[in-house]
Amino acid sequence: MTIEEIQEELIDEFSMFDDWMQRYEYMIDLGKSLPLIDESLKTDDKLIKGCQSKVWLHSEMKDDKVVFTADSDAVITKGIIAVLIRVFSNQKPQAILDANTNFIDEIGLKEHLSPTRANGLVSMIKQMKMYALAYQTQVKN
Amino acid sequence: MSFNIQKIRNDFPILSREVNGHPLVYLDNAATSQKPKQVIDAIVDYYSNYNANIHRGVHTLSQEATDAYEAARKKLQEHFNAKYLHEIIFTAGTTHGINLVANGFAEILKKDDEVIVSAMEHHSNIVPWQMLCEKTGAVLKVIPMNEEGELILSEYEKLLSNKTKLVFVNHISNALGTINPIEKIIQKAHEYNAAVLIDGAQSCSHIKPDLQKLDVDFYVTSAHKMCGPTGVGILYMKESWGKKLPPYQGGGEMIAEVTFEKTTYAVLPHKFEAGTPNICGGIAFGAAIDYLNNIGFEAIVKHEDQLLKYATEQLLAIPGLTIYGTGQAKTSVVSFNIEGIHPYDIGTIVDKLGIAVRTGHHCAQPIMDFYKIPGTVRASFAFYNTVEEVDALVKAVQKAKMMLS
Numbered sequence A: 001m002t003i004e005e006i007q008e009e010l011i012d013e014f015s016m017f018d019d020w021m022q023r024y025e026y027m028i029d030l031g032k033s034l035p036l037i038d039e040s041l042k043t044d045d046k047l048i049k050g051c052q053s054k055v056w057l058h059s060e061m062k063d064d065k066v067v068f069t070a071d072s073d074a075v076i077t078k079g080i081i082a083v084l085i086r087v088f089s090n091q092k093p094q095a096i097l098d099a100n101t102n103f104i105d106e107i108g109l110k111e112h113l114s115p116t117r118a119n120g121l122v123s124m125i126k127q128m129k130m131y132a133l134a135y136q137t138q139v140k141n
Numbered sequence B: 001m002s003f004n005i006q007k008i009r010n011d012f013p014i015l016s017r018e019v020n021g022h023p024l025v026y027l028d029n030a031a032t033s034q035k036p037k038q039v040i041d042a043i044v045d046y047y048s049n050y051n052a053n054i055h056r057g058v059h060t061l062s063q064e065a066t067d068a069y070e071a072a073r074k075k076l077q078e079h080f081n082a083k084y085l086h087e088i089i090f091t092a093g094t095t096h097g098i099n100l101v102a103n104g105f106a107e108i109l110k111k112d113d114e115v116i117v118s119a120m121e122h123h124s125n126i127v128p129w130q131m132l133c134e135k136t137g138a139v140l141k142v143i144p145m146n147e148e149g150e151l152i153l154s155e156y157e158k159l160l161s162n163k164t165k166l167v168f169v170n171h172i173s174n175a176l177g178t179i180n181p182i183e184k185i186i187q188k189a190h191e192y193n194a195a196v197l198i199d200g201a202q203s204c205s206h207i208k209p210d211l212q213k214l215d216v217d218f219y220v221t222s223a224h225k226m227c228g229p230t231g232v233g234i235l236y237m238k239e240s241w242g243k244k245l246p247p248y249q250g251g252g253e254m255i256a257e258v259t260f261e262k263t264t265y266a267v268l269p270h271k272f273e274a275g276t277p278n279i280c281g282g283i284a285f286g287a288a289i290d291y292l293n294n295i296g297f298e299a300i301v302k303h304e305d306q307l308l309k310y311a312t313e314q315l316l317a318i319p320g321l322t323i324y325g326t327g328q329a330k331t332s333v334v335s336f337n338i339e340g341i342h343p344y345d346i347g348t349i350v351d352k353l354g355i356a357v358r359t360g361h362h363c364a365q366p367i368m369d370f371y372k373i374p375g376t377v378r379a380s381f382a383f384y385n386t387v388e389e390v391d392a393l394v395k396a397v398q399k400a401k402m403m404l405s
């Protein structure tokens, strides 16, 4: 699926909830079901700065696609990560770079986009795009 | 004046707003307090009727503004019981005051002199001393704390020596709510002729300190923690220190005479008040002091202690909940965690229910390292909070726990 298709799917899924409670319960479930990453990957250089909770983000290239794995010590943050991974992982670097993030507003997580929120949603997206950019440059060389 | 909570709440316009569809329950008072209309009115009045620069103009507006600003200084002198008016220096807040003192000591300290700070300081208070020690070669020593979050005074006494030049302690810890025994701390330091700077950022909304009785050398606080505006505070500096310390910033107001060869500095307090100050802020700070004194600190503390006791009991009834900071002398701050749940997750859920608490390390990372936790959820109560709001907090925390575990 393309990034846009996945985003549409998420918007559909989240539109079934009528209140924040259901939305957050779903996020918490997503967070709990996020595959754990290897403890050895939870190193300081993989920590994303600017998060109140700790977030580790790891990336690798598989074939021509970027695969992200991540973890956090806070479960709502993990839920956010799970959403981001679903959207951005297993995509080509250029597609990640081109993607917009309007869907976050539409699934009702806009409040987490505020830079002062200190949960690092913005930093997470930025970091994912940075990795994509790095791989993209490698591909071109 | 009797303590009429509803009347008091009506003074605070913000308390009637809603957040996320719920009535606002504001329990982040240790970060900043809300402002009563008496203070907001003072700000509007200043800008509407007599805004002018002070200490410089001969015109009427300038005179009125100067008089109001200096009247606020007088109020602060009386409130804190400073001996002289010129011992009250207006600052931009606690952090500014601390840096001003640290900067002055850079000229005084020599290599191997010692500066003592406590283990429960705010970051803004650790960094200036680290910088000072780097610059001068002085050594930073730390008073340790026990599991209850109280300073260990016997260890403090061991740290003191003739090398000690400055002791820096907060009156009340922002992360734990512990009230530190500053009388003893000051007295012991003075036995070694060391100066003491007390950070009153957290205490001044609960306690009215008597600076002469404390015999403290420096005392700093911020107006915004005590119903006043942001960006203004005071540094109390004993007259003898005021004469000894060099000025912090150069600029207008702080000079007596300027030629290109030499500048002579103005007398206290202007020596430390370079540039146009926060005139409106100073005046509104005075209004805030009046407001608090009108209610009375005894009544304020009595009400807050009731809230603290009730909140502590109710929260502790939640299985798996731990409170950090369980000392004997405590102000109305409850810092807690629930086993297996990240404080950030709890903060996020309770915010959805209209409740404002702080989560994180509260700018006191060393305390979090001490307890080996990433942070806490901190509810801090003010005199305008109610028992019903404590109930709302407890219910919200229970709900968060249910959702998250």
Ligand SMILES: Cc1ncc(COP(=O)(O)O)c(C=O)c1O
Binding pocket: B030, B031, B092, B093, B094, B095, B096, B122, B124, B125, B170, B172, B173, B174, B199, B201, B202, B222
């Ligand atoms: C104990 C303590 N010291 C210092 C500060 C810093 O105060 P300000 O930011 O007003 O300078 C705070 C504020 O959070 C505090 O709680």
